[in-house]
Amino acid sequence: MADDSDNEKTEDPTAKRLEDARKKGQIARSKELGTTGVLIASAVALIMLGDKLGISLMEVMQSQFQLERDDAFDPKKVFSVFGAVIENISAPLAGIFAIILLAAFIANSLLGGINFSWEAMAPKLNKMSPLKGLKRMFGLQAVVELVKSVLKVLVVATVAVLLIKVYLFDILYLSIQDLPNNTFDATEMLAWIFLGLCCSTIIIALVDVPYQVYNHTKQLKMSKQEVKDEYKNTEGNPEIKGRIRQAQREISQRKMMAEVPNADVVVTNPTHYSVAIKYDVEKSSAPYVVAKGADIIAMHIRTIAKERNVAIVETPLLTRSIYYTTDINQQVPEQLFVAVAQVLAYVYQLDQHQKGKGQKPKPLAKNLQIPPEMRH
Incomplete structure (x- = not known):
């Protein structure tokens, strides 16, 4: 009779086990790492292209305020104005979206690499089970996600308070500045504050990435009997x-x-x-x-x-x-x-x-x- 210790999942996953899991789409992923990358890239994109976007929006608003009453009721004129607006803001917006998309791709590929699996895309009826859904809601993973959410709120709130203290004098000074200088200063200040808040999520990612690697390895751990059977089915198979x-x-x-x-x-x-x-x-x-x-x-x-x-x-x-x-x-x-x-x-x-x-x-x-x- 087999020893119970042979059935305990104490062994690290073999290379074949990891490869099979990868084919099924089971790889270590960190949503926090991806979110952090997207947020920081968004802030950087706004800092780099925010001025151009602001100038484009200002030109659009000026042109709209100068629109004649008769032109507003002319469908042809309306479409031409709409086309001019799109042309004016499309370049800075396209640059911002391109930076964000590139960052999303890179950040989500840092852990686990690039992987495509048809099997992972296939619908699975067991995921629609209410009992399994309740188990996921009240299981260990749900507790971990709750802890991460609380930690995110605390970290972001703490960084926000610190940033407000740092920029408090500049914020108050905006009220005595003239237009449009105060608008540009406020926009620049908001962009840097936004970048600081986004960088605070790095702390969450640094905690989440090792946990996801550990959790992925734990889920794929094998018993001694499974290791023996795998060896028998591959290198140990007589045929x-x-x-x-x-x-x-x-x-x-x-x-x-x-x-x-x-x-x-x-x-x-x-x-x-x-x-x-x-x-x-x-x-x-x-x-x-x-x-x-x-x-x-x-x-x-x-x-x-x-x-x-x-x-x-x-x-x-x-x-x-x-x-x-x-x-x-x-x-x-x-x-x-x-x-x-x-x-x-x-x-x-x-x-x-x-x-x-x-x-x-x-x-x-x-x-x-x-x-x-x-x-x-």
């Missing part, structure tokens, strides 16, 4: 492991077969085993195996050797000995040096004879020197 091993074998065989044309000789059983041997003084102090195989692979090695004019020598006892004692890219055992040397010498003499540079060598001795402990 997947079998396919991985098969792919590894195929890759290894392709590499091995590519080395057969570089071999000095291929010794055979002659039907069941084949071993390709190479002796390169610069790479190794002794002959080493570049390829070996049994049955179908052995036949494939012999086929490649014939196609590339690599010498094939039938030495059943030596072939089996090397096959069972030596791995790929490994030197042949010291006990087999003499036998392998005889084979290489025979191949060399045969090659020289075929080139017309020597006599035909005597047939290779059938009873090569193979120690009893190396025989298979």
Whole structure:
């Protein structure tokens, strides 16, 4: 029977669990971070383009006050005036809206990144359940949201009081200023006060972001049994492991077969085993195996050797000995040096004879020197 501790969600989510949650649209998000970014961007946009917007609105008001009575009742004139108004204020308004939209996109992507999920957009009937709705209303998340709301009010109210104290003299001085100077000063002052109030929400965001990361991780925590099952269903699955091993074998065989044309000789059983041997003084102090195989692979090695004019020598006892004692890219055992040397010498003499540079060598001795402990 499974231990109860295996079912307790104590383990951090795995990479696969996080990726699956992301596909479902379950990622850490902070509404406070997005709200803070939008508010601060709005204040900055007003400071940057507020003067242009104010001048445009003033020009619009002046033109409207100068409108003749007959023009006010002329539909054509009304539409032309309306078009002039839109043209006048569209540029500063477009700049302000562009800054706000850009800030909204960036601020909401800072935590969790950019993610698009069709599954998250699909309607879910369980979210329409009244019982679950009540549970959300009176659950821990609702308490957290209430605490955040109270904290926001306290922080913003405190900052507002401080800003009023800082700008109190300037506010009172507006009453003795002349138009339109007091209007421009008041607008600028309001923009900076608004920016200060918006910046106060950074405190809320700094608290909310770590909480959202913690809450997201907590929701995705796994039990030890879930971690075991996930491993079994992915890397631990026998079928997947079998396919991985098969792919590894195929890759290894392709590499091995590519080395057969570089071999000095291929010794055979002659039907069941084949071993390709190479002796390169610069790479190794002794002959080493570049390829070996049994049955179908052995036949494939012999086929490649014939196609590339690599010498094939039938030495059943030596072939089996090397096959069972030596791995790929490994030197042949010291006990087999003499036998392998005889084979290489025979191949060399045969090659020289075929080139017309020597006599035909005597047939290779059938009873090569193979120690009893190396025989298979």
